[in-house]
Amino acid sequence: MVIVPSRFFDDDIYLTVHSLPSLPLKKVEQTPLLYGTGEQERGSDGRLRIHADLVASSWFLLTRYEELMARSTSFDEHGRFIGKSSFAYKAGILDTPLIDRYGVLLRSWLRSCTEEAVSEPKPSYAAVNLTTDLDAPFFCRSIRSLVREILRATPLRKGSGYPLIALRSILGNAQNDPYFTFPILRDLRFQLQQFLSGECTVRQWLFIRSCLPHTKDCLYDRPQYSLHEGDLQYVLDYCRNQDIRIGLHVSYSAAGNATLLTRELSELQKEVSYPIQDIRYHYLRLPSRFSSEMTQAFAESGITDEWSPAYADVAGFRLGTSRPVRLMDPNDGMLHSLTLHPLTVMDCTMSDPAYMHLREEEALGYIERLAHSVRTHHGELNLLIHNHTLASPPALARMPNNYHRRLLRSLPRTLTGTSD
Numbered sequence: 001m002v003i004v005p006s007r008f009f010d011d012d013i014y015l016t017v018h019s020l021p022s023l024p025l026k027k028v029e030q031t032p033l034l035y036g037t038g039e040q041e042r043g044s045d046g047r048l049r050i051h052a053d054l055v056a057s058s059w060f061l062l063t064r065y066e067e068l069m070a071r072s073t074s075f076d077e078h079g080r081f082i083g084k085s086s087f088a089y090k091a092g093i094l095d096t097p098l099i100d101r102y103g104v105l106l107r108s109w110l111r112s113c114t115e116e117a118v119s120e121p122k123p124s125y126a127a128v129n130l131t132t133d134l135d136a137p138f139f140c141r142s143i144r145s146l147v148r149e150i151l152r153a154t155p156l157r158k159g160s161g162y163p164l165i166a167l168r169s170i171l172g173n174a175q176n177d178p179y180f181t182f183p184i185l186r187d188l189r190f191q192l193q194q195f196l197s198g199e200c201t202v203r204q205w206l207f208i209r210s211c212l213p214h215t216k217d218c219l220y221d222r223p224q225y226s227l228h229e230g231d232l233q234y235v236l237d238y239c240r241n242q243d244i245r246i247g248l249h250v251s252y253s254a255a256g257n258a259t260l261l262t263r264e265l266s267e268l269q270k271e272v273s274y275p276i277q278d279i280r281y282h283y284l285r286l287p288s289r290f291s292s293e294m295t296q297a298f299a300e301s302g303i304t305d306e307w308s309p310a311y312a313d314v315a316g317f318r319l320g321t322s323r324p325v326r327l328m329d330p331n332d333g334m335l336h337s338l339t340l341h342p343l344t345v346m347d348c349t350m351s352d353p354a355y356m357h358l359r360e361e362e363a364l365g366y367i368e369r370l371a372h373s374v375r376t377h378h379g380e381l382n383l384l385i386h387n388h389t390l391a392s393p394p395a396l397a398r399m400p401n402n403y404h405r406r407l408l409r410s411l412p413r414t415l416t417g418t419s420d
């Protein structure tokens, strides 16, 4: 079998505007194609010649190639590539793990060329990860927060404060705070594990910020919290006792700075007393390109896994696949040791009016479709649910359209395709 290359990788094309794919997309056996054509022919030597350039099409998606070529208007105020500017979104393929479907095609062509058995992976999740980013650990655990709620309750601030809940929280223990919702996700993990026993392991993760002095002046790194505080120690103990894995939530300030990032990592490691290998960027500020300084820092500090790949504004398969992949640099073709885990869905991507702004039942339907694709292709289902979005009453999270606590109740059946 021969895959006939398009001109994508040619010296006079690669990394020029001529290398970008165009619409409408061609198809090969009903599967959209970024490069090449759907033609197939069998030569006189019996070889199957496929004109669909699956290699270039996959490379474009896996390396986030277009981000290197994009204009500044394709990035938002946080420096993130905007999902709705992406080629995959415009082509209507963002919700399809295209590369996984290429795998199905390749295997079927191989079966037609060889006597050897080429089997399909059984539809099943390779793993399910319930992850939380600890942006706001507590609703009210200080006098300052209590005063904030009292002031907010005044008519001047439109009465949006909750002083009584704040007072109850401050007088109780950390686990009584409305943002201490980790047990809800732990119960969901147990439920899912029951449904999926024998299929895959369901894991729970907490990505924690280090809040070092370099983050103090950054509006987006608030609220600040200290890992040494008793309440945070309580959260860390809870994670230890409940088998919740810990990763570093890289601050907004450290996103593009290897030195600051490794400083944050070692601070967190000191508190948990074991090596941390996993990171996720706050605000999903995944760099469009990892500098050599950055990849070297990852290798030296033991960071092996990154969990941000998703667009903040629209959910889907940003890397074109539901499976974890090694980091590849489209500039020099280098394969790095860092593994990228596609983030399937983030809670606020569904609900935020600035993002997808879906109603609860629409969000559930969208998650169901993505999860079905992941399971069909034996991919990894990675969900991001912030602890504060599960607060009760939901208004405490101070985010519009917050239906996530209700939505969570439907998740076991939605993700496993089971009914009552």
Ligand SMILES: [Zn+2]
Residues within 6 Å of the ligand: 133, 134, 135, 249, 281, 282, 283, 284
């Ligand atoms: Zn965050």
